[in-house]
Amino acid sequence: MASISFLIVEGEPAVSKMMSMVIQSLGHQKPQVTSSGSEACHLTRTNAFDIVIADINAPGMDGISLMEDIIEEEPDPPDFIMTGYSTDYSYKRIIGGGAKAFIRKPVTTDEFNIKLVRFLNEKSLIEKNNSLQQEQANLNKRLSELIDVSHALTSELDYKKLFPLIIGKVTQIMSAERSSLYVIDWSKRELWTEVSEGVEQIRLPMDQGICGHVAVTGELVNVEDAWDLPYFNRTFDQKNKFRTRSVLCIPITNKTGKKIGVLQIINKKNYPRFTREDELFLKGLASQVAISLENSFLHEEIKLSFDSSITTLSAIVDARHPFTAGHSERVTQYALMIAREMKLTKKEMEILKYSALLHDIGKIGIRDKVLLKDGRFTDEDREEMNSHTVKTKSILDKFHFPNKLTEVPGIAAHHHEKVNGEGYPDGLTGDEMHLGSKILAVADVFDALTSRRDYPKYDSEEIMSCEPMPLDRVISILKKDSGSHFDPEVAQAFLNCLPRALLYYRGGHFPSIYVDETIQRLAPELI
Numbered sequence: 001m002a003s004i005s006f007l008i009v010e011g012e013p014a015v016s017k018m019m020s021m022v023i024q025s026l027g028h029q030k031p032q033v034t035s036s037g038s039e040a041c042h043l044t045r046t047n048a049f050d051i052v053i054a055d056i057n058a059p060g061m062d063g064i065s066l067m068e069d070i071i072e073e074e075p076d077p078p079d080f081i082m083t084g085y086s087t088d089y090s091y092k093r094i095i096g097g098g099a100k101a102f103i104r105k106p107v108t109t110d111e112f113n114i115k116l117v118r119f120l121n122e123k124s125l126i127e128k129n130n131s132l133q134q135e136q137a138n139l140n141k142r143l144s145e146l147i148d149v150s151h152a153l154t155s156e157l158d159y160k161k162l163f164p165l166i167i168g169k170v171t172q173i174m175s176a177e178r179s180s181l182y183v184i185d186w187s188k189r190e191l192w193t194e195v196s197e198g199v200e201q202i203r204l205p206m207d208q209g210i211c212g213h214v215a216v217t218g219e220l221v222n223v224e225d226a227w228d229l230p231y232f233n234r235t236f237d238q239k240n241k242f243r244t245r246s247v248l249c250i251p252i253t254n255k256t257g258k259k260i261g262v263l264q265i266i267n268k269k270n271y272p273r274f275t276r277e278d279e280l281f282l283k284g285l286a287s288q289v290a291i292s293l294e295n296s297f298l299h300e301e302i303k304l305s306f307d308s309s310i311t312t313l314s315a316i317v318d319a320r321h322p323f324t325a326g327h328s329e330r331v332t333q334y335a336l337m338i339a340r341e342m343k344l345t346k347k348e349m350e351i352l353k354y355s356a357l358l359h360d361i362g363k364i365g366i367r368d369k370v371l372l373k374d375g376r377f378t379d380e381d382r383e384e385m386n387s388h389t390v391k392t393k394s395i396l397d398k399f400h401f402p403n404k405l406t407e408v409p410g411i412a413a414h415h416h417e418k419v420n421g422e423g424y425p426d427g428l429t430g431d432e433m434h435l436g437s438k439i440l441a442v443a444d445v446f447d448a449l450t451s452r453r454d455y456p457k458y459d460s461e462e463i464m465s466c467e468p469m470p471l472d473r474v475i476s477i478l479k480k481d482s483g484s485h486f487d488p489e490v491a492q493a494f495l496n497c498l499p500r501a502l503l504y505y506r507g508g509h510f511p512s513i514y515v516d517e518t519i520q521r522l523a524p525e526l527i
């Protein structure tokens, strides 16, 4: 047992001497002794005693008043053992006042010894119990944090959001100054991170620095001062005026045992280094991080694969005719510009993007004789050409879209509807049309009018050239047909972002001579 500091408040010198001897015989330091209650009060306030043994009738200030004052006023009062002959004070008042024990006088050396040892044993047990309870509470807190973090990580599939989420949570839970999460790129033998808190993206050679060391060896590193490590790279510290001290760095392995990343935590706040408990906690967290990272990468791969399938399908349709190459891609860009202008949600924009890319997929089913016809359509040609919308719907209905994209076939198939109900294939009115279809209608017509065709364009009965229509005329058609063909709000939104749309394809699809005058007139600040 560690040495305990005592104060004895006792008017009888023989008794205080006996107590002092017993205390020292038990291996504790020599106690301070006073016969005065008021002096004891002063001593207790100015010294950190563990135990005060006070006579209830101490001169100057009786022991009970001394105890009550100290317990009331001191934030961390000592334990009080009261002694006394008197029957004036009830046991209830002594214990009720806060005393941990009462030793009735007269007391022999042996009796005092036994009673004190019993008291000290009980005190030690209580302290151990409190310490265990505290440890258990800390453990429960960490487990609860681990569950919270695990839940947060499993709900995030976008790895670009996952990185800052992991780093933020780990830094906070581990009471560290900063954290980094690196993924191992085995093919390039590099470590990369999407984001390291407060710092731009970093790619490191795999065999450098603490993270590199952990990635290569698979060993955990827990040091008080990183600068003591021969493989620590001080460049970052020197460049950023940062001082890396304590570091805890562990490998992240997947369920097959393959190392996929490294998690590094730097500078434990208020402590010289990370503890064994921190190591265990981080190891628990690392397995969850591994699962979340792999899920997010898989999700990203599926998304890329889905996107590239859609883009390829869309390009196949456009490629059937040299003059329509890039049509679906441009319609998509215009549609998204309108969507941003109209402040559509991210989800609505995603639906619109796929609808735009696939809106003309039905042209796959139109014969070359009609699709590539150089000349005015007959009624039969027109009927066949117009059927591409119905074909779009039936092709896309067979396509398996994720739940959030199930509106795509309907929106795509109605891009030739008009708000006055005179469009095709279903003659929907503005109230019946999906906003996405209304947006596609504007974007589609705009691209058709501003792109070159190998057959003349027609405006009512007027035969026009094969060249892109002058922009003034396109703008006037968009305005004229607003409310009949186009939804007025959508048409206006497109006119608002027209200069940006022209600028986007300036020098590419649009020769600068075709767009510069209009951009200059509508938005001189852009050019």
Ligand SMILES: [Fe+2]
Binding pocket: 359, 360, 388, 415, 416, 444
């Ligand atoms: Fe179309």
Ligand SMILES: [Fe+2]
Binding pocket: 327, 331, 359, 360, 444
């Ligand atoms: Fe189209």
